[in-house]
Amino acid sequence: MKAIVTVLGKDKVGIIADVAIIMKEFGVNICDISQTLMQGYFTMIMLVDLETATVDFETLRKELAARGMEIGVDIRIQHQDLFDSMHKI
Amino acid sequence: MLETGDILETIRMVDDQNLDVRTITLSLSLLDCASSDGKEAEKKVYDKIMRRAGKLVQTGEKLSGELGIPIVNKRISVTPISIVGSPSGNYVGLAKVLDKAAKEIGVNFIGGYSALVHKSMTDAERAFLETIPEAISETDMVCSSVNVASTRSGINMDAVALMGKTVKELAERTRNDRAIGCAKFVVFANAVEDNPFMAGAFTGLGEGEATVNVGVSGPGVVAAALKACKGKDLTEIAEVIKRTAFKITRAGQLVGSKAAELLGAKFGIVDLSLAPTPAIGDSVAEILEVMGLSSVGGHGTTAALALLNDAVKKGGVMASSMVGGLSGAFIPVSEDAGMIRAARNGKLTLSKLEAMTAVCSVGLDMIAVPGDTSAETISAIIADECAIGVVNNKTTAVRLIPVPGGKVGDEVDFGGLLGSAPIMPVSDVDSSEFIRRGGIIPAPLHSLKN
Numbered sequence: 382m383k384a385i386v387t388v389l390g391k392d393k394v395g396i397i398a399d400v401a402i403i404m405k406e407f408g409v410n411i412c413d414i415s416q417t418l419m420q421g422y423f424t425m426i427m428l429v430d431l432e433t434a435t436v437d438f439e440t441l442r443k444e445l446a447a448r449g450m451e452i453g454v455d456i457r458i459q460h461q462d463l464f465d466s467m468h469k470i
Numbered sequence: 471m472l473e474t475g476d477i478l479e480t481i482r483m484v485d486d487q488n489l490d491v492r493t494i495t496l497s498l499s500l501l502d503c504a505s506s507d508g509k510e511a512e513k514k515v516y517d518k519i520m521r522r523a524g525k526l527v528q529t530g531e532k533l534s535g536e537l538g539i540p541i542v543n544k545r546i547s548v549t550p551i552s553i554v555g556s557p558s559g560n561y562v563g564l565a566k567v568l569d570k571a572a573k574e575i576g577v578n579f580i581g582g583y584s585a586l587v588h589k590s591m592t593d594a595e596r597a598f599l600e601t602i603p604e605a606i607s608e609t610d611m612v613c614s615s616v617n618v619a620s621t622r623s624g625i626n627m628d629a630v631a632l633m634g635k636t637v638k639e640l641a642e643r644t645r646n647d648r649a650i651g652c653a654k655f656v657v658f659a660n661a662v663e664d665n666p667f668m669a670g671a672f673t674g675l676g677e678g679e680a681t682v683n684v685g686v687s688g689p690g691v692v693a694a695a696l697k698a699c700k701g702k703d704l705t706e707i708a709e710v711i712k713r714t715a716f717k718i719t720r721a722g723q724l725v726g727s728k729a730a731e732l733l734g735a736k737f738g739i740v741d742l743s744l745a746p747t748p749a750i751g752d753s754v755a756e757i758l759e760v761m762g763l764s765s766v767g768g769h770g771t772t773a774a775l776a777l778l779n780d781a782v783k784k785g786g787v788m789a790s791s792m793v794g795g796l797s798g799a800f801i802p803v804s805e806d807a808g809m810i811r812a813a814r815n816g817k818l819t820l821s822k823l824e825a826m827t828a829v830c831s832v833g834l835d836m837i838a839v840p841g842d843t844s845a846e847t848i849s850a851i852i853a854d855e856c857a858i859g860v861v862n863n864k865t866t867a868v869r870l871i872p873v874p875g876g877k878v879g880d881e882v883d884f885g886g887l888l889g890s891a892p893i894m895p896v897s898d899v900d901s902s903e904f905i906r907r908g909g910i911i912p913a914p915l916h917s918l919k920n
Contacts, residue, residue: 385477415474426474439535457481459538461472462728466720468476 382431382438383412383461386445390454392423399452400425407444408435423454428461480717484539488690488752489718491725492745493543494530495666496523496735497673497681500549500582508560512567515554519546519571519580522680522735527576529732533725541725542687542747542887546572547671548582552598561598565605565612572611579654581671583614586661589623589910599629602636606651607643613669619659619856621863625911627853633657634849634905637870641841645874652871653836653888657852659859659866664739664794670832670867681738682730683795686722686786688714689744690751692778696760707761708781715742715785723790741795742786743831744778746806748889754778754799755808766808767818775799776829796865798831804884804891805836814892820851828858833867838882838891841874846902848872853905861914 388400397416404411404427413428434441442458449456483489503514523546530544548554548568555561565583572580583605585595602614616633619625637652644651656670663674666683673681695714699707722740730737746754755766758774779799787793801823803809812818820837827833833855839848852868859866873882876893883890 385472387477387481389481417474424474424478426472426477428472439532442535457538460536462724463537463539463721464472464477464480466724467480467717468472 384429384431384458385461385464386427386429386456386458388423388425388427388449388454388456390423392418392421393453396423396452396454397425400456403445403448404429407441408433409441429458483688483691487688487694488747488749489688489721490540490542491684491722492687492743493545493666493685494526494541494725494729495545495547495671495683495685496526496733497547497664497671497677497683497738498522498549499673499677499679500554504554504557506557508558508563511555511558511560512563515564516567516571519548519568520574523575523577525733529729533728533732537725539721539725543579544577545666545668545671546575546577546580547666547673548580549673549675550582550584550586552585552595553675555598556594559594559597561601562605562608565609568612569609578611579613579668580611581613581615581668582673583612584616584672586617587629588617588620588626590626591629599632599636602655603639603643603651606640606654613654613671615656615658615661615670615672617658617661618852619860621660621860622913624913625659625853625856625860627905627911628908630849630853630856631905631908633852634845634847637848638845638872641872641874648882648884649871649873650884653869653884656867656869659856660864662795662865665796666741667743667745667796669869678736680733680735682726682733682735683738683741684722684726684729685741685743685745685795686718687743687745687752688718689746689754689757691718692744693751693753693756693760696757704777708777711778711781712785715782716789719786719789737792739792739794740786740790742783742790742793742797743795744782744799746800746802747887748805748807748810750807753806753808754801755806755812759808765812765815765817767812767822771822772825772829775801775826779830796831800831800835801826802836802869803894804838804889805887806889810889810891813894820894820896824854824858827855827866828862832865833859833869835867835869836871836888836891837869838871838873838876838893839896840878840893841872841876843872843896844902846905847896849905850901851896857911
């Protein structure tokens with residue numbers, strides 16, 4: 382299953398590294414990354430593959446939210462289908 | 471890879487603009503649960519609901535977590551109990567079983583304590599209608615609806631007269647709980663069989679075994695999109711609404727089809743609705759005000775609402791494989807912060823609301839009226855709404871709350887999504903002789919349409 386991970390927060394050194402380590406820890410494969418700064422706000426979108434994930438989706442969602450809090454960013458994961466549905470005809 | 475802007479737009483819609491799926495409603499046929507033994511019917515109804523809908527709430531929560539979009543309500547609608555219960559006459563017993571099943575499953579409403587009497591009523595249906603106040607006041611989750619008129623058959627004024635009394639009795643029986651019984655009872659013209667919204671959801675006789683119908687929402691998303699349209703003309707406004715409605719509806723379609731798969735049911739329809747909540751920023755009234763009205767209820771409101779309603783449908787139709795239900799902007803007064811404000815200020819009146827119902831879904835909805843409003847006056851209000859629905863070939867409905875002891879200007883708080891409302895004045899003209907005549911207002915001509 383493919384999912385979209387969104388990371389939003391105040392920019393600082395090492396966010397990508399921190400998030401990548403978390404992904405590795407849960408066996409989540411990063412397929413694509415797009416990252417930018419919007420008015421000083423760190424904004425990263427990742428397409429990830431959960432085929433090799435070591436935990437179920439709900440656990441991963443909660444873990445990412447909690448770990449995001451620790452490093453001071455908002456991390457959420459959502460099924461890719463929602464975005465495909467809303468933005469592709 | 472998706473565009474970053476598109477992803478962030480969706481997240482903003484959910485976080486800041488109250489985008490949600492308002493309800494996934496599992497529509498269940500109970501036709502195979504009828505029995506001449508009342509206890510046997512109760513057992514069959516309970517077993518079937520628990521078997522088919524037992525996982526509804528956890529399915530909704532799972533989907534909400536995976537997709538990252540709130541699914542506010544999970545609900546069940548069933549075959550009209552006037553039909554399922556007629557062999558035994560154990561209608562109230564079945565209502566209590568529906569209530570029990572709804573509580574155990576964790577849904578917040580179960581609809582279908584209903585009857586279809588738009589042309590005439592059988593002895594069994596008359597007996598059923600008389601049980602509505604008892605059944606609704608003695609249960610918490612059960613919703614009731616009665617169809618009293620249709621474009622094909624006209625308006626059953628005997629039923630209309632009875633419904634005024636039913637509303638009053640419901641108010642009286644639940645007087646210690648803000649007449650909450652009336653919020654769970656709706657009278658329809660041209661009721662639809664696949665409506666996912668309460669209080670009017672029931673499973674029509676043309677429906678299948680188990681079907682998931684979805685109601686979308688998103689007034690806040692439309693209002694936010696229109697706020698970015700300063701200086702644009704109404705043609706462009708309609709275009710923006712269409713594009714926004716498309717996206718909202720796609721989310722509903724996705725949730726509905728996934729829910730159906732998980733529940734082993736068929737996917738039914740997406741109801742293209744803009745359903746408000748009392749939350750700030752989730753108001754249909756606000757959309758009309760963003761279009762340029764200083765308050766909803768003023769002249770121009772009906773035109774603005776007609777534009778909104780039509781554009782929502784045009785945008786939504788292409789976004790979903792199957793569209794149905796009530797499909798239109800809802801204007802429940804107590805459930806919409808903008809409507810509440812306008813009603814409080816005297817800018818929004820019952821007459822204007824009646825005009826608005828001619829161009830949108832659904833009718834005079836969640837309106838608190840004085841406690842001394844007579845049953846005949848309530849029936850007359852129902853008759854007027856039915857006439858609008860029957861002549862214009864659309865669904866209309868009435869859900870009025872005559873608050874016992876309540877006077878014009880008093881505030882009533884129904885709690886939660888039902889919101890709060892100021893008691894609005896009704897006309898003091900006596901219409902009782904008209905209502906007491908009974909009979910049928912014949913179906914209108916379908917030609918000579920001027």
